[in-house]
Structures are given as C-alpha cells and as structure tokens.
Amino acid sequence: MELAKAYDPKSAEESHYKRWEESGFFAPEINEDPDAKPYSIVIPPPNVTGSLHMGHALQHTIMDVLTRWKRMQGYRTLWLPGTDHAGISVQRKVVEQLRKDENKSPLDIGREEFLRRCWVWKEQYGNTITEQMRREGASVDWSRHRFTMDESLSLAVRNVFCTLYEEGWIYRGLRIVNWCPKDKTVLSDLEVKEETRKDGKLTYLRYPIVGTDRTLTVATTRPETMLGDTAVAVNPSDERYKDLVGKMVALPLTGREILIVADEYVEAEFGTGAVKVTPAHDPNDYQIGERHGLEQLLIMNDDGTMNAAAGVEFDGLDRFAAREKVVAMFDELGLLEKVEDYEITLPICERCKTIVEPILSEQWFVKMDEMRDLALGLMESEGAPHFSPQVPHEKVYTSWLENLKDWTISRQLWWGHQIPAWYDTDGNVYVARTADEAREKAGGSELRQDSDVLDTWFSSGLWAFSTFGWNGAVTETNDLDTYLPTDVLVTGRDIIFLWVSRMMMLTKKFADKTAFRDCVITGTVLGKDGKPMSKSRNNGVDPIEMFDKFGVDATRIYLASIATGADIKWNDNGVETYRNFANKIWNATRFSLLNSEGAKIDHSSLMADALPLADRWIISRLNQTALDLNKALGKYEFHSAVSMLYHFFWDDFCDWYIELKKDEINAGDVEATTRILTILEIALRMLHPFMPYLTEELWLKLPGTSSELNNPAYSKADASIMLTKFPPGDALALNGSAESEMNAVIEVIKKVRNIRSEMNISPSIKFTVHIAAERDLQDVMEANKAQILKLARAENLVISDSLDVPKASAKAVVAGNASLAVPLEGLIDFDKERTRLNNQINKLAEEKSRLDAQLSNQNFVERAPAEKVDALRERQSELAHQMNTLNNNLEALN
C-alpha cells in the first residue's frame, strides 16, 4: 500500500469520528472488564450561545488526552458532555431577535411565549459547540449528554433549592445588590467587574445647615444620589463637626430636612470628612442607615432612570442626565463648591459593560457560612481539590472561601429555572417543590409564583452529580455510584469561584461526596498582541481556522505542549511545528510500509535474542519514553509528555533508527521490517491521545492490526488504535549498555559529518574513516560498520588500536578515549583544519578550567556528594586526554 507524499488531515478527520461514535467507543459500556476501575470527567458545560474558542480547544484537548489515555489503560472511562442554558446570554439573544424581527418586547408576547422562543432558539443554535467538539475529536459519551434545563436537572434544582430553604441556608431579604440597568437584573458579586476611569469627577456639594447660615460640604462621585440622601454622617471624634451632630441640613432640590449623624465609618481625613448618606443606593450608607434607623429612599427605576421619589423635575430622567442636572442646579443655587478630576473605579456588568448601580432590592440569597465550611473542610481533610498547578490556585481558592459573602441567586430573567416560591395576596411566601405543594401549604389562598429565575451557576453547581441522575427524588443511580467522585476537573481560572467552589460545596452537601479529586487550571490563550482574545480587540484566533489550516491533531498537540497553567501568546508557528511533526509521522509510516511485504506487527519480535545494537537501543529508548510519558501524564505535565514524544519520534526513531535500518529494510529484511513496524505501532499508540485522527488513520494501514491488538477490556469491539493498550513501558527493557554503545556510534557519525561540513567536502565525495579505540569499542564499531559508512557517507572504515594516517587528515576525539581521522589528501585546507581543531580545544579548555577550579575548591571536594565529585574527576581526566590528543593533532599539521 502506498501512502500519499504528505499528510492531508481532512480525510482522516472526516472518516474516523463518526465510526468511533457509532461503534460506541466513547461510552464506558464498551469496557467489558467487570473489574475495570472507573475514570470520569464532567465537561465544564459550554454556554449554548457559545461557539468554540481557543480556551475550549485547550481544555477539551487536555480532557480528551486524559480520557483516551485512561481508556487505553483499560479504565471504565467516561467523559460526560453537556451544555449550560446561560440565562442572561440566551435571554439577550432572544430579546434582540424579537426586537429586530417583530419590533416587540418580551412583555408584548408574555412569559410563556417568550420561553417557547428561547427553546426554539436553543434547538436551532444551541448545538453549534457540540458539533464543533466532534471536529475536535473529543471522545465524549454523547449518549449521556446533559443540558442544565433537562427535566431531571431542573428537578434537581428545585429540590436543592427547597432543601436549602427548609434548612435555613437560603433566605429572601432586602439588601444592597448589584443592579444592571441594561439587563434589568441583579448580579452576583462575581459577575461584576471593575473598570478604572481617569476621567471621573469628585463633586463637592454644600448642604445648608438648618437654623444657621452655615453649610456643610460633602463630596460625591454620584451627585444624583443626593436626591435619595436621608442623612449626613461625620466621624464622632471630628472636632470640626462635633457641634453639628444632631442638627439638620436642608437638603437642596428636595425640600427635605435630614439629620447629621456621627458614625465611626467616616474617615475625618478623607474628602471633607462629611459623607452624604444614601441608604438605598450604597452598601456602606445602608450600614450607616441600619445603625441610625434612617429612611431608605429608593430614587431609581430598574432601567437606571430616576423615579418619582427623586422629585418631579427628575422623574424619568436617566441617571447620568440627572447627575448633570443636579450639578447644574447646585451651581445655580451657589451651592456647588467645586468639581475635581478624580480617578475612579467603576463596577461594570461583566457581560454588557454597563455601569452597575448599587441598589436596595429584595432578592434571594444563599447563606455561605455552612457552604464555606463544607468546601474548606474538604480541602482540610482530603486536600480536595488538588489544583494543578497548586501554586497559586490553592491559596487563592481557600482565602476566597474564608472571606466569602452571601450569594445572590435570584435573577430578573425569564429564561432559566424559575424560583420555586409562591406568594399569597398578603405577601406570605411558600417555598415548595410543585405548585400543588405550595397551594397545599398556603391552605387554598390564591398564589402567584416568584417571577425570577435562579443564577445560571446555581444549576451548574449541581453539575457533578445532577448529570449522573441525582435529582432529589432519585438519589441513587449506578452512574453516581460508579463515576462520583469524578477524577479531575479541567477548567480556567476565571470560574474557580463561580463554579469550582460551588460544585465542591453542593456536591458534598447533597451527594455527600467530593465532586472531583483533582482540578487542572489551564492558562489563558492570549492573542498575538499578548492580550486576552476578545471581539472588541479583534485579536481572536478561531480554532476551526487552525483546524483547517494545520489540522486538528497539530492544533491539539500544540495546545497540549503549553505548560500547564501558563498563559501563552498565540503563534501559528507553534502549530506549524506540529503540522510538520504530523507529516513526519505520516512519512515515517509511509517509509515503513514501502518495503513491508511479508512483515507485520509482531510484539514478540522485540523480545528476540541477539538483536542488532540499533534495535536494542531503540527498544530501550521506547520503554524509557513510555515510562516517562505515563509519569508525566499522571502529574498533568502535558508539555513534557509532548516534548518527549516529539523527540523520541523525530530524533530517536526517524533520524537515527530508521536511518540506521535503511539498508536492511531496502534489502527486504522481513525481520527488520517487522521490528520497525512494531516499534512504530507502539509509538502511534503513545501519540494517540494527542493526535487521534492521524494515529488511527495510520494504525489501520499497518499490516497485522486487528481487534486482537485491542486491550482485553475491549476484545469484542472492532479494531481501533483508541482501544489498544496504552504502552506502560517496561523498566526491565531499559538497556544502559545499548544506549551508551549507540551513543558512541552516533558520536562518531556526528564527528565525521562535522569534518565534512566544516571542511566543505561535497556529500558526493566518499572517504575513508579511521577509528582508534579500545578493544570493546572497536567491536561496537565493527558491528555497526555498515551503518557508520552509510550515515557518515564514507566508503571505508579502518578500525585499529592507534591512528596511522597521513598528515593531510582531519581529526577528532570521541568519548571513551577514542579518536578518529579522515585522510583528505588534496582536499584538506590546513588553515581550516587548524581553526577547527582550535575551536574544539577551546571548547574543551573552557569546560576543563571550570572543572579544575571546582575540583581544587577544598570545600566542594569535602562537602559535595562523593559520586558527584567522582563524576567530575572522571570528566576532568577525559577532557585532559582529549585535549592532549587534539593538541598532538594540531602539532602534526605543522
């Protein structure tokens, strides 16, 4: 069978995924071993509004590498996929669609119809990302695909909510919350980001003091909130204002009189030392208000416009217009002291970037005291989750938990899990699992359900166990029993608090298990400009484009080559490197197949006695690589795994082993070809988790592959590399003497090549190589004569105890007190050879002087480990010997 000259990823990508999926290879049920240990991962469910970005591609690659690796090891492996309903995102898309297509608002069509449209939207667009995951080669069990608003998962949400309410962990209360006037919903602290603006203003307003002609100046960044002031506060020990405490100020523009109170919160040194107090629009003012029994005057509507309480002149005015108007009116009244430039940090809505308004509102909250203790307890007792990399994430995670505030879980949206709480006409609340249950509790009064839905992260927080069938009504399933705790969670830093922590808490609370033992935190893939990829920066790189340009496998293994947790600037170059690597693998296979008549995969062929050096060497290297590879993967060190695969395959297997075996292969040596094919087959297995398409494509072409090579756990399944046994590596197959002998051969070849290149001798000119060495090494050289001749492009090899060559020779030293020479009568340039020898001598001299200094240091000799000292001494004497030889060579030229 002849392969094309270059690897074309497209055809491989198109043919294998469907077969794998349809054959049930991704489902854990493919494993027939009743004693197989489980291995499970749940995917961080991407938003149904999302499409694949590089962060997904990175995380999915890591999850798939782990899944394929464990599956090949014979674990009952499950990678569970799914999607998140993404409350605000979907709602916004549907609202926008409605406005554009029909010029209607959600209120025009009503809740029921709006929700129907959301479902239609989800059905239509919600599987973009799942289709893209198929292209990625993600070996997820599609039969277990979950959506956060599936019936069972929704039931789980209602049951969890009710239980937490009954136990007092969920409450409804009036608090200052983060309000997004554009989305018209409350947001949790984590959904609010900060933006520093240099063009902020600090406005100083004068409030006249009643019964005097004095004024009191307050400073504010939000002048419009003065319309809701119900007090002015000063520090109790502030001498300037001591006599004013208890007096009233006449609040301009409102006709109201408000009290001057003393409160420790106020810092005398900051600003004017007097603070306007707006309890309904500021969290600190709210606290002051509580302490002093102040009125909470709400002056804004949910869209950020002022309401009637702000006064007729302001009613309906946008908050920023109101701000200007307040300042202008103070100015007119002569009460505007000054306006200063002020750098200000504003809270903004993470999604729509609108400035968030702190506002007093009645919402649902989860009390975090016990939740926090659950998560901290798991960290303390089990060290769970164990973060990779551990620094800095473990500390950030625990210190965040230690300072946790209550979680606002209600959202003023329609798309999501509607809060299972009902109100009677008197405003009494009945939390119940169903409307019937609520009616029963209410004793027949007329009820209406809370119109809010729950924070999307509330349902995601249940993901680790709700996806395995837990819904509160059903609390025991095979999957829960088998796959929980999951083994590892792979995600980004940005959702450690939003999701990771909550999943740990809620899984412990309701399934009484650890959600996952390990947590791999990936870094951020940055744009070429070094900044996070974003639409506004237009620096995004589309994974699909990379797949098209370089292939899925090249993109995957490049992503895996990034150090775990490290951020990386995207560069196409990196992917190109692995595109080339894929082509190298393709061509190595192509070569192996060219002369493969009569040969086939045969693992026993590697066990045969008296194999040639190159074979003993590559088998040792192969096993070392397999051992190191498994170790690296076990520690989530994907980058070092990739690096060792790359160098084993390219350097050891292609550059040396194949080149050394070429003559045998071309001569039709069936045994040699069998070994090459067998080693290649094992190498492909090791590469499979990273490069599933290429390896499957090639593996199926190898002679002798069949389901008999499958891991016994999959013996009844069709043949596929993804079901073979992952090479564990065998420490007994390591062969130190073969490695050192091979290294000697390699060194000889490299030295001769160096002579040819430095002396500008054309590759077409064949010459004789003389080697002088001790007896053992002579035998090695003799046994590998043909290989040395071929790779050094020489026609003759003379091996002896000492060099006997004409003056016109180029010489070099090799390890083991050996030396070599190439007679170059008529070709040698003596000046060049002198320079070449001098360069070598200088290099050795540099190393030797460092060693001499170190070894003459009495402290080092006495205190460093003896074997270290011995090794350096040995190297020192070798260097001396080599320098001596080279100096003699140099003299001989004169």
Add this chain to the structure above:
RNA sequence: GCCGUCUUAGCUCAGUGGUAGAGCACUCGCUUCACACGCGAUAGGUCACAAGUUCAAAUCUUGUAGACGGCACCA
C-alpha cells in the same frame, strides 16, 4: 491597601540546587531513492537588576525595577 505570578537565545516558550534547552527565524551545505512540512553542520545567552544563603543558584531568601493577575476599598 492586601495576596500572588511573571521577567531565560532575534521571536514564542520549557527548565525539578550540580556542564543553560526546544521550536521557529538566522548562517553554511545538500534535488542522499519516507518526508524541502525534509536532511546535515554551525552560530546565537551577564537566565531583569542587586544583595544574601550554599561547596554549588536560572532554581532558595530578601530587596529594586518592569509587566500582569486576584481580592478589598473607592464620600
């Protein structure tokens, strides 16, 4: 304000107290019958800076500078 990360070759990045590494780019040579997405040979580093610990520091400690992240505050 508190906590933390990063700074290594021209570029992008590995590096685990013991002789500084890779890929790409650069230079030189090669239509060697798997691969020019290739092969061979070079060159390229004050490991940000300073001090300390140590026989020995890119690696541990402290400080400085620059880049960045998280949290808190923000009248």
